[in-house]
Amino acid sequence: xxxxxxxxxxxxxxxxxxxxxxxxxxxxxxxxxxxxxxxxxxxxxxxxxxxxxxxxxxxxxxxxxxxxxxxxxxxxxxxxxxxxxxxxxxxxxxxxxxxxxxxxxxxxxxxxxxxxxxxxxxxxxxxxxxxxxxxxxxxxxxxxxxxxxxxxxxxxxxxxxxxxxxxxxxxxxxxxxxxxxxxxxxxxxxxxxxxxxxxxxxxxxxxxxxxxxxxxxxxxxxxxxxxxxxxxxxxxxxxxxxxxxxxxxxxxxxxxxxxxxxxxxxxxxxxxxxxxxxxxxxxxxxxxxxxxxxxxxxxxxxxxxxxxxxxxxxxxxxxxxxxxxxxxxxxxxxxxxxxxxxxxxxxxxxxxxxxxxxxxxxxxxxxxxxxxxxxxxxxxxxxxxxxxx
Amino acid sequence: xxxxxxxxxxxxxxxxxxxxxxxxxxxxxxxxxxxxxxxxxxxxxxxxxxxxxxxxxxxxxxxxxxxxxxxxxxxxxxxxxxxxxxxxxxxxxxxxxxxxxxxxxxxxxxxxxxxxxxxxxxxxxxxxxxxxxxxxxxxxxxxxxxxxxxxxxxxxxxxxxxxxxxxxxxxxxxxxxxxxxxx
Numbered sequence: 001x002x003x004x005x006x007x008x009x010x011x012x013x014x015x016x017x018x019x020x021x022x023x024x025x026x027x028x029x030x031x032x033x034x035x036x037x038x039x040x041x042x043x044x045x046x047x048x049x050x051x052x053x054x055x056x057x058x059x060x061x062x063x064x065x066x067x068x069x070x071x072x073x074x075x076x077x078x079x080x081x082x083x084x085x086x087x088x089x090x091x092x093x094x095x096x097x098x099x100x101x102x103x104x105x106x107x108x109x110x111x112x113x114x115x116x117x118x119x120x121x122x123x124x125x126x127x128x129x130x131x132x133x134x135x136x137x138x139x140x141x142x143x144x145x146x147x148x149x150x151x152x153x154x155x156x157x158x159x160x161x162x163x164x165x166x167x168x169x170x171x172x173x174x175x176x177x178x179x180x181x182x183x184x185x186x187x188x189x190x191x192x193x194x195x196x197x198x199x200x201x202x203x204x205x206x207x208x209x210x211x212x213x214x215x216x217x218x219x220x221x222x223x224x225x226x227x228x229x230x231x232x233x234x235x236x237x238x239x240x241x242x243x244x245x246x247x248x249x250x251x252x253x254x255x256x257x258x259x260x261x262x263x264x265x266x267x268x269x270x271x272x273x274x275x276x277x278x279x280x281x282x283x284x285x286x287x288x289x290x291x292x293x294x295x296x297x298x299x300x301x302x303x304x305x306x307x308x309x310x311x312x313x314x315x316x317x318x319x320x321x322x323x324x325x326x327x328x329x330x331x332x333x334x335x336x337x338x339x340x341x342x343x344x345x346x347x348x349x350x351x352x353x354x355x356x357x358x359x360x361x362x363x364x365x366x367x368x369x370x371x372x373x374x375x376x377x378x379x380x381x382x383x384x385x386x387x388x389x
Numbered sequence: 390x391x392x393x394x395x396x397x398x399x400x401x402x403x404x405x406x407x408x409x410x411x412x413x414x415x416x417x418x419x420x421x422x423x424x425x426x427x428x429x430x431x432x433x434x435x436x437x438x439x440x441x442x443x444x445x446x447x448x449x450x451x452x453x454x455x456x457x458x459x460x461x462x463x464x465x466x467x468x469x470x471x472x473x474x475x476x477x478x479x480x481x482x483x484x485x486x487x488x489x490x491x492x493x494x495x496x497x498x499x500x501x502x503x504x505x506x507x508x509x510x511x512x513x514x515x516x517x518x519x520x521x522x523x524x525x526x527x528x529x530x531x532x533x534x535x536x537x538x539x540x541x542x543x544x545x546x547x548x549x550x551x552x553x554x555x556x557x558x559x560x561x562x563x564x565x566x567x568x569x570x571x572x
Binding site: 166269 | 422452
């Protein structure tokens, strides 16, 4: 049934319907509503789950690593500094092959303290071996949370469902929340491929010599690569039950486009509005939405972008010294093609600054009017700031 | 698409007001999107919240800077907040106050309506005498002013979403629907 829900509430509903057995979290704005609601569900008996309160995000993920190792489905949610504090154990989770699912509300890192939308927190964890999905609206947040469990448990790698601070986490909009029976048809009970068992004791995550470590890493790499294919299967099953489909990427009006804007998160929705308007004015523009960031959907991205004239990537994030992170990934995906379009990188909306239609149109105009991309990313809408020295 | 901005003070239920209206309009067949001004709210400090309404899926994911209408939950905000900032000409300004504002020159391009939502809330025992909870009364006044959504949708949203005293809140909304005054 369709209900008007806060984005955070949509995550909590998906977690409830996924029969998660153990939840642990440490509060941090703007993620807190997610675990507040889940904690309420646990207290009221609406979820048959154990909620473990902890003193930090590091302990939170440690608790879930223990819980998931016993063979049960687990969940956590965090943001920004909280995710950064989990860093050591993010690597641990993937190498221990534990399919933990996390909701990550994109929030800027401090200092200066800032609670607003910015993707640098999750993107700076791109090498930790977690599958990452970036969502556009609350329905996608709900659906992707269910899909994340299915995919994660299939390849035994953890998954992050990423949503923009406030623009999704604190925004109310209609979300179709299905009945338990429908969710059960899509997401079967968790059957671990291995788990700690007192009847059959053994040790996990022990010392590994150089003779085996590389092979274990190669296994992770292969399964992460396989997640691209598996996600297609997961989406097929999802569509059979729910009649909705997203794709690792979505190409909007890209077939004849001369300039393609590459977007992620809620910026995609605003870009759809601009696209409608520019197309009416005869501009040959397209939008490529990236939903799956890890594993990066290289082949799919190449197919869409190879024959266009210019690519403009909008990054609500920055890797100092290397520019926008999505732009780097797009360049890396295209560089071995014999002929490929130039990639223009734009940094916009850091720390929750509004990415308006006007900002996106400016990106389009700048790309259209330049023949070659500048060496460095273009920062959109910078203001003169008076600094006291 | 319609865009509406709500002004209030932290603790007055301004965010809840927009959420309840979102529920009401959704019941009446609209697509809706509501969100607070993404700030760090404190009790008593000025807050803003927003509502978008449309017949089709709402794609805009940006702040609302040029609202069609504004709703002011607390008359004292008129002193130091630019409540008409970006407001489109011809739009409505709904004010919670015991009397129309003494100086309406700032609203000369807009239509003004007032409702004594605080008195109505106190009459129905909502909140305290010093801090009445006015948001459900404001919903009723809003529905009359905009001629939408239908009161049935307002009542249904209150009944489903307000955990405490839904009947008193419905009575407040109905009183405000009747008592709103148009300048």
